[in-house]
Amino acid sequence: MAAPRSWGLWSFCCRGWSRVLPGCRLPGLRSSWPRGPLGARPLSQEKRATETHFRFETVSEEEKRGKVYQVFESVAKKYDMMNDMMSLGIHRIWKDLLLWKMRPFPGTQLLDVAGGTGDIAFRFLNYVQAQHQRKEKRQLRAQQNLSWEEIAKKYQNEEDSLGGSHVMVCDINKEMLKIGKQKARAQGYKAGLAWVLGDAEELPFDDDKFDVYTIAFGIRNVTHIDRALQEAHRVLKPGGRFLCLEFSQVNNPLVSRLYDVYSFQVIPVLGEVIAGDWKSYQYLVESIRQFPSQEEFKEMIEDAGFQKVTYENLTSGIVAIHSGFKL
Numbered sequence: 524m525a526a527p528r529s530w531g532l533w534s535f536c537c538r539g540w541s542r543v544l545p546g547c548r549l550p551g552l553r554s555s556w557p558r559g560p561l562g563a564r565p566l567s568q569e570k571r572a573t574e575t576h577f578r579f580e581t582v583s584e585e586e587k588r589g590k591v592y593q594v595f596e597s598v599a600k601k602y603d604m605m606n607d608m609m610s611l612g613i614h615r616i617w618k619d620l621l622l623w624k625m626r627p628f629p630g631t632q633l634l635d636v637a638g639g640t641g642d643i644a645f646r647f648l649n650y651v652q653a654q655h656q657r658k659e660k661r662q663l664r665a666q667q668n669l670s671w672e673e674i675a676k677k678y679q680n681e682e683d684s685l686g687g688s689h690v691m692v693c694d695i696n697k698e699m700l701k702i703g704k705q706k707a708r709a710q711g712y713k714a715g716l717a718w719v720l721g722d723a724e725e726l727p728f729d730d731d732k733f734d735v736y737t738i739a740f741g742i743r744n745v746t747h748i749d750r751a752l753q754e755a756h757r758v759l760k761p762g763g764r765f766l767c768l769e770f771s772q773v774n775n776p777l778v779s780r781l782y783d784v785y786s787f788q789v790i791p792v793l794g795e796v797i798a799g800d801w802k803s804y805q806y807l808v809e810s811i812r813q814f815p816s817q818e819e820f821k822e823m824i825e826d827a828g829f830q831k832v833t834y835e836n837l838t839s840g841i842v843a844i845h846s847g848f849k850l
């Protein structure tokens with residue numbers, strides 16, 4: 524899919540900085556994250572007693588689960604607007620880049636975990652539809668003797684317009700899914716899309732089911748990242764691909780300084796002013812700092828059984844896309 528022209532300069536900034544300037548890391552803590560909330564699965568005594576981190580505090584895993592749930596329940600309605608305002612729209616380019624890296628083929632079965640309000644799913648549907656239409660046009664040009672009725676029929680079948688591709692959005696939070704479904708209705712997405720309430724650590728799907736697994740800005744919130752990665756590996760078909768878009772560690776000293784000021788001094792203030800929610804945005808910036816570095820996360824993905832694991836820094840490492848294959 525061609526990049527919209529207006530994204531050109533931003534896209535250069537987002538991708539290019541990381542290549543131009545050599546690395547410098549922000550101090551990153553590796554933490555054992557508590558699992559997200561579904562509430563249904565009873566935890567053992569041992570698990571209940573385990574401690575973890577929420578923001579920079581030590582809390583029980585149970586507490587953390589509930590707190591993460593509350594954060595997204597609280598931000599759901601303003602989530603999309605906040606992202607545009609706080610990132611000046613840059614998050615859209617990061618998400619586009621994830622799709623361009625995925626390059627889905629006709630018939631791709633995608634599972635988007637922690638899919639929230641559907642940004643990745645909608646991009647996927649746009650991508651496969653555009654790709655399918657180009658293919659149809661090529662075919663039509665090749666068979667110029669088709670009647671208008673036959674041509675119209677080809678465009679009428681909505682399911683067919685996706686070439687058999689499908690995306691399943693899975694998220695633990697009802698409110699985020701609710702907003703996602705409303706958006707889908709408003710924007711006319713219907714075919715090839717399903718919404719499921721579920722925990723990344725215990726996915727409600729059979730083994731070997733999907734061609735691609737994505738998780739965008741989600742894995743940082745999961746209690747046990749290792750369990751989520753194992754689940755990703757389980758539900759992917761052999762040959763399937765894991766793709767994760769997540770905040771990471773900045774590799775440029777100047778950007779790092781500005782980023783720290785912006786994160787800690789500006790983001791929570793914007794959270795309070797625009798959404799009346801300082802705490803959730805304080806949680807966002809603190810959770811970013813606690814997420815493993817690019818290399819550490821790469822190792823975790825390998826530990827879960829993925830092969831050919833690579834990552835690409837975007838915007839000087841503010842975020843990174845990790846990729847791995849189930850071979």
Ligand SMILES: COc1cc(O)cc(C/C=C(\C)CC/C=C(\C)CC/C=C(\C)CC/C=C(\C)CC/C=C(\C)CC/C=C(\C)CC/C=C(\C)CC/C=C(\C)CC/C=C(\C)CCC=C(C)C)c1O
Binds near residue numbers: 613740786841
């Ligand atoms: C509760 O949990 C969450 C809630 C959510 O709403 C979202 C998430 C998950 C996140 C996403 C889905 C992604 C979208 C959301 C964000 C990006 C918000 C979080 C943002 C950051 C942690 C910081 C990174 C921000 C950017 C890269 C956007 C670029 C920002 C600017 C250009 C800032 C401009 C700001 C001003 C002019 C205000 C004045 C600022 C200051 C006085 C401080 C000095 C700062 C700067 C001069 C700018 C610093 C900018 C950079 C270091 C980035 C430069 C990069 C480029 C220009 C390309 C969720 O979990």
Ligand SMILES: C[S@@+](CC[C@H](N)C(=O)[O-])C[C@H]1O[C@@H](n2cnc3c(N)ncnc32)[C@H](O)[C@@H]1O
Binds near residue numbers: 559639722723740746
């Ligand atoms: C920052 S949002 C990302 C949403 C979307 N992927 C995007 O890029 O805009 C994080 C999402 O992760 C979800 N989440 C947190 N813990 C989860 C878990 N254990 N399993 C599934 N989803 C989870 C939250 O409910 C929230 O919708």
